[in-house]
Amino acid sequence: MSWLILALAIVAEVCWALSLKWASTAGTWVAGLVPITLSFITMGMLALAMRGLAAGTAYSIWSGLGAVGVIVGGVILFGERVSLTQGCFMALTMIGVVGTKLFSPS
Helix, strand or coil: CHHHHHHHHHHHHHHHHHHHHHHHHHHCCCHHHHHHHHHHHHHHHHHHCCCCCCCCHHHHHHHHHHHHHHHHHHHHHHHCCCHHHHHHHHHHHHHHHHHHCCCCCC
């Protein structure tokens, strides 16, 4: 169950980061509330996931997949560009996340 909660926390993290960019372009107070709300959701879910997972494992997976997710989301939603070098480092991040998951005791 902790892994499912962590996965949902990662989705919330990606949505939070992308909503920051959206809120900066929308420029309304309602748009400003979206990232604030999502920050509470993602942190709460990460804390719940850490009840059943080691803090280092949960955080490293959350931050690594969150970073890659934000890059992919930026490409899809905002037309941002990713260089080949950036893509290679994203792949290294994914390898690190998979290794962290495979070798975690929980």
